[in-house]
Amino acid sequence: MPLSLLALLFACDGSKGEDSGSAALTEAPTWSEDVGPIYARTCASCHAPGGAGPFDLTGYEEAKAWAVASSLSVQARTMPPFLVRGDGTCGDYVDNQWLSEEEIATIAAWAEAGAPEGSPGATFEAAPLAVLPADAVPYLTPDFTPEVVGGEYAENDEYRCFDVGTVDQDTFLVGYSVEPGNAAMVHHVLMMPVDPDSAASGGRTAQEQMELLDAQDEREGWPCFVGAGTGVPTMSTPVAWAPGQGAVLFPDGSGVKIGAGDRLIAQVHYNLVDTSLRGEADQTQINLLLSEEVEQEAFIALPDGFLETLGAFNEAAIPPGESAWTYTWDAPSYELLYYYGGSTEGLTGASIWGVLPHMHQYGTKMNVSLNGECIADVPQWDFGWQRVYFYEEGLPLDGSETLEVSCTYNTEGESEEITPGWGTYNEMCLSSLYVVLHRD
Ligand code: HEC
Numbered sequence: 062m063p064l065s066l067l068a069l070l071f072a073c074d075g076s077k078g079e080d081s082g083s084a085a086l087t088e089a090p091t092w093s094e095d096v097g098p099i100y101a102r103t104c105a106s107c108h109a110p111g112g113a114g115p116f117d118l119t120g121y122e123e124a125k126a127w128a129v130a131s132s133l134s135v136q137a138r139t140m141p142p143f144l145v146r147g148d149g150t151c152g153d154y155v156d157n158q159w160l161s162e163e164e165i166a167t168i169a170a171w172a173e174a175g176a177p178e179g180s181p182g183a184t185f186e187a188a189p190l191a192v193l194p195a196d197a198v199p200y201l202t203p204d205f206t207p208e209v210v211g212g213e214y215a216e217n218d219e220y221r222c223f224d225v226g227t228v229d230q231d232t233f234l235v236g237y238s239v240e241p242g243n244a245a246m247v248h249h250v251l252m253m254p255v256d257p258d259s260a261a262s263g264g265r266t267a268q269e270q271m272e273l274l275d276a277q278d279e280r281e282g283w284p285c286f287v288g289a290g291t292g293v294p295t296m297s298t299p300v301a302w303a304p305g306q307g308a309v310l311f312p313d314g315s316g317v318k319i320g321a322g323d324r325l326i327a328q329v330h331y332n333l334v335d336t337s338l339r340g341e342a343d344q345t346q347i348n349l350l351l352s353e354e355v356e357q358e359a360f361i362a363l364p365d366g367f368l369e370t371l372g373a374f375n376e377a378a379i380p381p382g383e384s385a386w387t388y389t390w391d392a393p394s395y396e397l398l399y400y401y402g403g404s405t406e407g408l409t410g411a412s413i414w415g416v417l418p419h420m421h422q423y424g425t426k427m428n429v430s431l432n433g434e435c436i437a438d439v440p441q442w443d444f445g446w447q448r449v450y451f452y453e454e455g456l457p458l459d460g461s462e463t464l465e466v467s468c469t470y471n472t473e474g475e476s477e478e479i480t481p482g483w484g485t486y487n488e489m490c491l492s493s494l495y496v497v498l499h500r501d
Contacts, residue, residue: 090171091179092121098185099167100124103141103158104131105187106305113244113304115335120184125176132172135165142303142446144418144439151435152416153453156307190307193238197348200225200252200325203281204344207246207331214422214444215286217334218248222285224271225252225327225347233316233358236350237300238308243343248332249447252300252347253289254323262292268324287421287483289326297361298493300327300347301417303448308348312414312451314356315497325349332445359414359497360401364464366390367490368481378478379423379470379488388490389467394431395460397496407501412455415495417448421488423479426469429492432462437492455497466492 090096100108100118108114117123118131134140138160145152147159160168171177207219241247261270274283274290289295299317302309311317319325327347333339367388370377379386398411416437418427422444429437436456468490472479479488 089174089177090167091177092124092171093179093181093183095167095179096124096171097121097183099160099164101185101187103143103160103164105185106156106158106190106307107141109187111244113241113247115245119186121178121182125178128172128176132169135160135168138441139443141305142443144441144443144446145416145450146438146440151438152450155451155453158305190305191238191310193236193308193310193348193350197236197238197350200327200347200349202327202329202343202345202347204242204342205281205329206340206342207333209333209339210284217332218445219331219333220284220286221282221329221331222271222274222290223282223327223329225325227322227324228319228351230321230353232319232321232351232353233355234299234311234319234349235316235352235355236308236310237302238348239300239302239306240346240348241304241343242345243338243341244304245335246331246333246338246341246343247304247345248330248445249303250300250330250345250347251298251302251328251447253295253298253326253328254319255289255293255295255326256320257322257324259294261294265292267293271324271326285328287489289328291484293326295326297363298417299361300349301447301449303446306448309449309451310350311359311495313359313412313455313497315359315414316352316355317359317361319351330445330447357497357499359495360403362397362401362494362496363491364392364397364466364494365481365489365491366392366466367468367488371481376480378480379472380478381472381475383470383472385425385469385471387467387469389465390490391463391465393460394458394462394464397464397494398458398460398498401496402498408498409501410499411458411460412497412499413452413458413494414455414497415449415451417450417493417495418442419447419489419491419493420444420468420470423470423472423475423488424468424490425471426467427490427492428467430465431456431458433465449493449495451495458496464492466490
C-alpha cells in the first residue's frame with residue numbers, strides 16, 4: 062500500500078481517539094507521543110547501542126534518519142522479526158513484538174509527515190532483557206571468523222556447528238541465555254544435545270559422523286545449515302535463540318532432560334550482510350541453567366507429518382513452479398504424548414507452553430491449530446530468524462486433540478520437485494512444541 066494511502070487510512074480510522082475529532086485529521090503522529098512508545102516495545106530490544114540491530118531507535122535523531130526505511134520495513138512486515146501473528150487471535154505470547162495495523166499506519170503517517178519530534182528530547186528504551194541467575198553454566202563457542210558460504214541460501218551467511226561440551230550426569234535444562242560476542246553478526250543460536258553413540262548415517266555413530274564433518278576443513282566446527290549437520294541425529298533443540306529475546310526460563314517450573322555424556326552441539330547463524338563485519342571474529346557464550354530435579358518434566362516434540370513421509374510409499378513432494386503450494390498434515394495429540402513423553406505413569410495431563418515453527422527456504426506461510434483453533438500462525442516465514450515463542454498460558458492437552466499443521470511453499474524458481482529432508486534443498490513442515498507433563 063502506498064504511504065499516502067496509509068496516511069489517509071490512519072487519519073480516517075479515528076485511532077487517535079474519538080474526542081480529538083478533527084485534530085486527528087490534520088495532526089501527524091509525533092515521535093514523543095506516538096512512535097517512540099511503539100519502537101520501545103517492538104524495536105529497541107535490538108536497535109539500541111550494543112544490540113543486534115544496525116542502528117539505534119531509542120532516540121529521536123537516528124529514528125528520524127531511518128524513518129522512511131523503517132516505515133517500509135514495518136509495512137512489509139520484515140521488521141520486527143517477530144514471526145508469529147500476535148494480534149490476540151492466535152496465541153498470547155510472552156514479550157509480544159507484533160505490530161497492529163494501527164501501529165503500522167501510525168509509523169507510516171509519521172514518516173510521511175517528515176517524522177515530527179513532538180516534545181523535544183524524548184528517549185524510549187526497551188524494558189531490560191531478562192537475565193539468568195548467576196549459577197548458570199557457561200559454554201563457549203570457539204573464537205571463530207565466519208566466512209560467506211555463498212549460494213542461493215547463504216548469500217551473506219555462514220551456518221556453523223560446534224561441539225561446546227557435555228554434561229556429566231543426567232540433568233534438566235530449566236533456562237538459558239545467549240551472549241553473542243559480536244552481536245551485529247550473530248543472527249541465531251540453536252543448541253541440541255546429541256547422544257554420541259546413537260546411530261548416524263552410513264553405519265557410523267553420531268560421534269563418528271560429527272568427526273567426519275569436522276575433518277572436512279581446517280576451520281573450527283563444521284557446516285550445518287540445518288540441525289547439527291548432515292546425517293547427525295538430534296532429538297530436540299532445547300535452546301533456540303535470536304537477538305532481542307533475552308534469557309529464557311522455561312515455564313511452569315519445568316525442564317528438559319539432557320542425558321549424561323550427551324554432546325552439546327551449538328549451531329550459530331552468522332550474518333555478514335554488513336560487509337564491514339567480514340574478517341571479524343565472534344565467540345558466543347551460551348549459559349545453561351541446569352537442575353538435578355524439576356517440578357514438572359517437559360519435552361520438545363518435533364512432529365513433522367511432511368518429513369515423516371520420507372521414504373514411505375506415499376512420500377510427499379512439493380511440485381516445482383508453484384507460487385503457493387500448501388501441504389497439510391495432522392496428528393492425534395496422544396501420539397505426541399506417547400512418543401515423546403515416555404512413561405504415562407501418573408500422567409494427569411499436559412500443556413503446550415511454546416512453539417518453534419520451522420521450514421527451510423521455500424516456506425512462505427505456516428499455520429498450527431489444535432482441534433481447529435489457531436495456536437500459531439506465521440503469515441511471512443523468514444528462515445533467518447529462528448527462535449521459540451512462549452505462551453503466556455499453557456494450552457491444555459489431554460490426548461484427545463488433533464494437531465493440524467499447514468505449510469505453504471513457493472517453488473517458482475525450481476524445475477524439479479522438492480522432497481522432504483534435512484538439507485538446504487529439501488523441505489520441512491515442523492511445528493516444534495514445548496510440552497509440560499503433569500503427573501500425580
Ligand atoms: C530481533 C531484533 C530486531 C528487532 C526487534 C527489530 N529489528 Fe530491525 N533489524 C535487525 C537486524 C539484525 C537488522 C539487520 C538486517 C538483518 O539482519 O535483517 C535490522 C534491520 C533493520 C532495517 C534496515 C532495513 C532492513 O529491513 O533490513 C530497518 C529499517 C529496521 N531494522 C527497522 C526496524 C524497526 C522499525 C523495528 C521495530 C518496529 C525493528 N527494526 C525491530 C534486528 C531487529
